[in-house]
Amino acid sequence: MMTRKVKTRFAPSPTGIMHIGNLRSALYEYLIARSRGGAFILRIEDTDRERYVEGAIEVIFRTLSQCGLHHDEGPDIGGPNGPYTQSExxxxxxxxxxxxxxxxxxxxxxxxxxxxxxxxxxxxxxxxxxxxxxxxxxxxxxxxxxxxxxxxxxxxxxxxxxxxxxxxxxxxxxxxxxxxxxxxxxxxxxxxxxxxxxxxxxxxxxxxxxxxxxxxxxxxxxxxxxxxxxxxxxxxxxxxxPLIVGEDGKKLSKRHGSTSFDDLIKDGYLPKAIVNMIAFLGWAPGDETEEIFSLGELEQIFRIEGINKAPAVFSYPKLNWMNEQYIRAMPFDTWKKRVQEIADPCFGDRPYDPGKLAEVLQPRVTKLSDIPAMIRFLTGRLPLSRELFYNKRAKLDADKAAYILEAIFPRLQALDEWSETGLDHLLEEAGQALDLKKGQLMGSLRAGLAAQQVTPGGAIETALILGQSESLERLDRVLDFLRKE
RNA sequence: GGCCCCAUGGUCAAGUGGUGAAGACGUCGCCCUCUCACGGCGAAAUCAGGAGUUCGACUCUCCUUGGGGUCACCA
The missing domain is CATH 3.40.50.620 (HUPs)
Incomplete structure (x- = not known):
């Protein structure tokens, strides 16, 4: 017995939903097996023919694979002790x-x-x-x-x-x-x-x-x-x-928010973040204070002794933080692709600079699903107001902004290198010419381009994402508005 | 209700008889700064209560309280 190879199993019923609790069981089962060089097998417990849901088994396969929890034996790949479906x-x-x-x-x-x-x-x-x-x-x-x-x-x-x-x-x-x-x-x-x-x-x-x-x-x-x-x-x-419970201490259920893997994905969380989060629900690595671990790292450090007895509250704020960590650490090209998948449909025909957009978004996005709302000011033109330009600390208001934008508009129009350095030089020089701080120019420009006081990214970044022609059109509209009022 | 289990900050938690009781999320403050973030620094915040055991209890025992689970031809 002591020399027997460790073997664990994940044995879900095909209900069509991969609940967070089930997924955590799968994770721990996988981890216990892998951390001891053992095997992890998948078995389908479909003995309740009344609860059987069509397509549910695919949900199980897909979820495990998305999370990287690969099994050694199972209904799909067989094994020495099959069949792995109870009804068989x-x-x-x-x-x-x-x-x-x-x-x-x-x-x-x-x-x-x-x-x-x-x-x-x-x-x-x-x-x-x-x-x-x-x-x-x-x-x-x-x-x-x-x-x-x-x-x-x-x-x-x-x-x-x-x-x-x-x-x-x-x-x-x-x-x-x-x-x-x-x-x-x-x-x-x-x-x-x-x-x-x-x-x-x-x-x-x-x-x-x-x-x-x-x-x-x-x-x-x-x-x-x-x-x-x-x-x-x-x-x-x-x-x-230990059970996973909601903020009120009750068993996690729909009213606590999203409780299935698919819900969480829909909410914009990354599988890796979900796995990392779930690993720490009821388990901790001892003296280790780091909390961001890949599945591979978890396989190395997971110990049964680290499992807690008390029920754990599932914390969405912490999940948010974990997700942010994974987004920040994502290779830029991968991130850019993810952003484009979401941004392209939002922009439609309007041209934009996806690289710049991804760059601006990477340190700011919490969940992928936040992106459309975050970039609404880029994908469409928002209504203007004079308050937009008010900033006490920078000593800016609509009149000042009008003055500034009026002054730099022709320069922007004439700029043939619409680039980071090109725009930077332009603002530098304009600031000197107008005897104003560059920050004030940027503040006005940003507000004008975005029609929004708070934006991810600054003036130059916004200008770059939008491109020269859209930027100029927007400023033209702003100037019109400010002159009229 | 019976039975079973659990109990360190708001949350996740380290801790295993002697500690100034880690760390993380969140919160708050400061710095950075064209806004917001990111990042950096710092702060507040915990051993449920009561008896024991012991020279000494967050750590061991008992009780109380609180919470959870379970009592299906469901898993």
Whole structure:
């Protein structure tokens, strides 16, 4: 056992949505495997045919691949312990369920889902869940009823006394009284296993060494341990993860904002930033104070001991910061491409300088989705006002701006080198000629070109993005406006 | 409600009997500056409460309080 190769699995159900919590489980599972030279496998838990969503499996594949979480075995690439889709493993579950019945560790139950729950003589405070009414049915008559075609499910027969303990790698030893355990359904009447059974069978057959999952499974883990024991299987490591909650401390849900990977992408976050963010939700690298890590780096430093027990609040402000870090650090050409994808449709036919725009945007953008609003003043002409030109510190107002723009307009018109240096020289010289500070010229020019007081980038940058002809047209319009008022 | 789990600043957190209780996000201030950012510097802010154990508790034990999870033919 100690020499066994570490193996973890990500076992999502195909619901069509990759929730942040699921993704974090996948990440940690991947990290635990990779950090110990182990294998990471993907298994699809589609045993609830009512919740099955078309195309959901593709969402899973796509998300994992976007995040760089490549698996070693799975439904798409196969592996030594396939199939990796539970609906294709039905005979396996049936076989072990029958073995359990034969051993007396499980029994058929003929109750229908409706008749099971709290009716008749049950004491509300004492009882819970299923009342074990079919537990005492004689095996012979049970077999007879089955043969006659009666529908049945198979339930696990829990010990009535004693207690069960297991050790979780994060939470330590956990003990429960066996009488607290419900005779849970192993095999549903439709022949499909429940998660409670399938996860045990598959994890064993697929040789999973570390079962990593959310802490919501903590309280049902003793039942799984009993199953391992009944089947004579070695109990694997359990690594339960603290829940991810919203700002109000409640389990993260839609009302907290975007909670699925796709939502976050739509919001303009980068996969790498999301992965980095999620890695730190419930885990920390010890004395290390750095927080920006690539997936490869995480593979090196991730340790189970660093996993926390307390629920973690998902912080969008921190995600914003992480995203900014990744945007700032992105190779310029890559960034430029991303910007163009978004800016091109915004500009339409109007020409612009994408390189300059990307340069101006890189230190300022938080999320990609912010870009359209940030560049609206470039993609279209905004309404003018005199207040636009007022700046107390620079001692500027509309009259002063009118004077300045009037003076530099002809120079701009005559400028044949519409470039950083060309414009810079022009403003330098004009400033001297007018006996004004260059900053004042720039302030006026920027406001005039942008028709917006606050802009990403300065006067020259704005002029360059817009190009000479658009810049001159805008200034012409501004001058018109200022003269009229 | 029963059972299980958790508890360091607003948030993520380091810490493992002796520390001035790291760091990050956010917030605030200053610097830089043609605006906004970026960047730099700095500040405020935490051991839920109460009993123990100990020469000494954020660290160990118990209780209280607070929070979360779970009680399906869902996973």
């Amino acid at each position: 493993r039905l005979p396996l579950y049936k076989k072990y369920a029958e073995q359990l019945i034969a051993q007396g560790d499980a029994y058929p139950c003929f109750c229908t889902s409706g008749t099971v729950s709290g009716n008749e003589d049950v004491d509300e405070t004492e009882s819970f869940g299923y009342n074990r009414r079919c537990r005492g049915i004689d095996p012979g008559t049970a077999r007879e009823r089955i043969r006659s075609g009666e529908a049945y499910a198979i339930r696990q027969k829990m010990p009535l006394d004693g207690k069960t303990s297991f050790t979780d790698d994060v939470y330590g030893v956990i003990t429960v009284m066996n009488k607290e355990l419900e005779d849970q359904i192993l095999l549903k009447s439709d022949g499909y296993p429940t998660y409670n059974f399938a996860n045990v069978v598959d994890d064993h057959l697929m040789e999973i060494t570390h079962i990593v999952r959310g802490s919501e499974y903590l309280s049902s883990t003793p039942k799984y341990c009993l199953l391992y024991e009944s089947l004579g299987w070695e109990i694997p490591h359990f690594v339960h993860l």
